[in-house]
Amino acid sequence: MIQQRFSQPAAAAGRRGARLQVRAAAAAAAKTTLNFKKYQGLGNDFILVDNRHAPEPILTPDQAAALCDRNFGIGGDGVIFALPPVGATDLTMRIYNSDGSEPEMCGNGIRCLARFVADVDGAAARKYRIHTLAGLIQPELLGDGQVCVDMGEPILDGPRVPTTLPPTREGGAVVEAPLPLAGRRWGITCVSMGNPHAVIYSANGAPIKVDDLDIFDIGPQFESNTVFPARTNTEFVEVLNRGHVRMVVWERGAGRTLACGTGACATVVAGVLEGKVDRRCRVDLPGGPLHIEWREADNRIYMTGPAELAFSGQVAV
Numbered sequence: 001m002i003q004q005r006f007s008q009p010a011a012a013a014g015r016r017g018a019r020l021q022v023r024a025a026a027a028a029a030a031k032t033t034l035n036f037k038k039y040q041g042l043g044n045d046f047i048l049v050d051n052r053h054a055p056e057p058i059l060t061p062d063q064a065a066a067l068c069d070r071n072f073g074i075g076g077d078g079v080i081f082a083l084p085p086v087g088a089t090d091l092t093m094r095i096y097n098s099d100g101s102e103p104e105m106c107g108n109g110i111r112c113l114a115r116f117v118a119d120v121d122g123a124a125a126r127k128y129r130i131h132t133l134a135g136l137i138q139p140e141l142l143g144d145g146q147v148c149v150d151m152g153e154p155i156l157d158g159p160r161v162p163t164t165l166p167p168t169r170e171g172g173a174v175v176e177a178p179l180p181l182a183g184r185r186w187g188i189t190c191v192s193m194g195n196p197h198a199v200i201y202s203a204n205g206a207p208i209k210v211d212d213l214d215i216f217d218i219g220p221q222f223e224s225n226t227v228f229p230a231r232t233n234t235e236f237v238e239v240l241n242r243g244h245v246r247m248v249v250w251e252r253g254a255g256r257t258l259a260c261g262t263g264a265c266a267t268v269v270a271g272v273l274e275g276k277v278d279r280r281c282r283v284d285l286p287g288g289p290l291h292i293e294w295r296e297a298d299n300r301i302y303m304t305g306p307a308e309l310a311f312s313g314q315v316a317v
């Protein structure tokens with residue numbers, strides 16, 4: 001192959017081939033061993049890396065995507081890095097989705113990160129101040145194994161809600177905007193939790209029934225729709241009663257996942273704006289329930305759910 005490409009005499013090509021082999025061997029030898037732990041929150045699973053010795057993630061987006069591969073890698077919906085703190089925080093979170101893209105925030109992931117850091121440091125239950133690309137997020141490890149996260153305030157308009165759908169509410173919020181797609185008109189409410197969400201309670205004016213949806217068919221059509229220039233996470237929601245919904249999600253950069261924390265928060269905010277649910281609401285996902293409260297007193301959202309260690313390991317990268 002090399003001989004043909006360079007059409008060199010055999011001896012020269014042999015020397016070149018040997019040099020390439022040496023370089024390949026050196027590259028292989030230069031591989032480092034990465035210690036990781038795998039955590040999951042309701043089946044939304046992440047590879048956690050203690051990166052607190054360096055300001056940037058020690059993996060490239062491509063390496064992260066390879067590790068997330070469920071056949072050829074460790075498997076995961078994303079890779080999360082614990083980085084040094086910024087300002088008056090305890091640490092910084094960065095995350096790559098399983099396709100290597102970098103989102104601003106991850107709700108299930110930040111519960112896993114809090115549990116991971118507490119496990120690594122041998123800390124007792126405590127509250128962390130974590131810097132993210134979506135601002136300050138504060139998870140608290142509770143005595144019963146759950147993690148309650150102060151997710152901050154939802155964003156309902158402006159550039160952090162990247163959509164070209166026209167506002168339907170004063171203040172610029174997109175609430176129940178009709179989006180024609182795949183033969184139906186979907187009622188979309190856009191909510192940013194730092195990362196973008198398109199929340200859908202109805203199609204053609206009828207309530208969503210999550211069991212009737214083919215998420216693998218319809219999900220990607222929302223994710224890459226041109227009305228969402230930064231792509232989007234999409235939540236399909238069925239109301240059981242005002243304090244209890246079912247939701248299935250198609251995530252930007254990760255596809256169908258068993259749960260999405262920021263998506264559950266966006267679901268409740270959208271449901272309140274549409275007058276369909278109360279501010280305290282249980283969100284049942286394929287992986288289990290999350291308890292969400294959009295507190296009227298401070299406009300902040302509180303999310304409570306589990307975060308558990310699956311296994312630890314080492315991998316050459």
Ligand SMILES: N[C@@H](CCC[C@H](N)C(=O)O)C(=O)O
Pocket residue numbers: 044097102103104105106107108109195196233251252253254257259260261262263
């Ligand atoms: N599963 C996460 C969200 C992860 C990021 C998302 N895929 C995006 O690109 O915005 C969660 O629990 O919030």
